[in-house]
Amino acid sequence: DSGVTQTPKHLITATGQRVTLRCSPRSGDLSVYWYQQSLDQGLQFLIQYYNGEERAKGNILERFSAQQFPDLHSELNLSSLELGDSALYFCASRPGTGYTGELFFGEGSRLTVL
Amino acid sequence: GNSVTQMEGPVTLSEEAFLTINCTYTATGYPSLFWYVQYPGEGLQLLLKATKADDKGSNKGFEATYRKETTSFHLEKGSVQVSDSAVYFCALSTGANNLFFGTGTRLTVIP
Numbered sequence: 001d002s003g004v005t006q007t008p009k010h011l012i013t014a015t016g017q018r019v020t021l022r023c024s025p026r027s028g029d030l031s032v033y034w035y036q037q038s039l040d041q042g043l044q045f046l047i048q049y050y051n052g053e054e055r056a057k058g059n060i061l062e063r064f065s066a067q068q069f070p071d072l073h074s075e076l077n078l079s080s081l082e083l084g085d086s087a088l089y090f091c092a093s094r095p096g097t098g099y100t101g102e103l104f105f106g107e108g109s110r111l112t113v114l
Numbered sequence: 115g116n117s118v119t120q121m122e123g124p125v126t127l128s129e130e131a132f133l134t135i136n137c138t139y140t141a142t143g144y145p146s147l148f149w150y151v152q153y154p155g156e157g158l159q160l161l162l163k164a165t166k167a168d169d170k171g172s173n174k175g176f177e178a179t180y181r182k183e184t185t186s187f188h189l190e191k192g193s194v195q196v197s198d199s200a201v202y203f204c205a206l207s208t209g210a211n212n213l214f215f216g217t218g219t220r221l222t223v224i225p
Contacts, residue, residue, distance in 0.1 A: 042217035056211050090157060102148055103213055107157040
């Protein structure tokens with residue numbers, strides 16, 4: 001158990017809909033990362049937050065947005081969903097500034113868009 | 115820029131065979147290097163890491179040595195088991211921001 005919690009584990013929805021994925025980082029971790037893993041593809045970095053502020057942005061679509069709240073949990077919002085958004089979405093956390101070690105990953109949220 | 119190039123898969127081996135998964139990197143500064151493993155239906159778990167040149171990371175019979183001169187961090191195991199079947203990701207970190215991942219290598223071990 002990495003200590004990173006993601007909900008929901010599975011989600012099935014229709015095209016055009018909007019969903020929110022939630023992540024609780026390890027206790028005390030200030031940095032939260034979101035990744036997308038599509039079928040037969042590697043990990044695509046989406047976005048990073050540090051202590052409530054956006055720190056780095058990767059290949060995140062304009063239809064997607066995220067935020068990190070004062071209690072450090074994070075949400076990834078996916079809107080106007082398309083079939084191609086079906087993927088595993090991973091959240092990971094890390095202590096923060098000055099720490100260059102590994103990320104700790106949650107078990108992922110599997111999104112299926114029909 | 116920072117990037118990781120990983121051996122393409124899939125890789126299929128018989129049980130007890132020797133495993134090598136190649137990983138080379140490009141980085142500014144002095145990165146930390148990692149191997150993550152993703153078992154079927156699960157998230158990514160750290161397998162091993164090395165934080166400076168010539169360090170050897172090891173875990174569960176897997177090893178990788180940080181080679182600065184060849185910018186490599188190849189993953190090896192002397193005798194694979196069916197339970198090692200998974201996707202393996204090489205990654206690097208140069209600071210407190212993003213980890214850069216390779217594309218992953220799927221390993222299947224057959225009895």
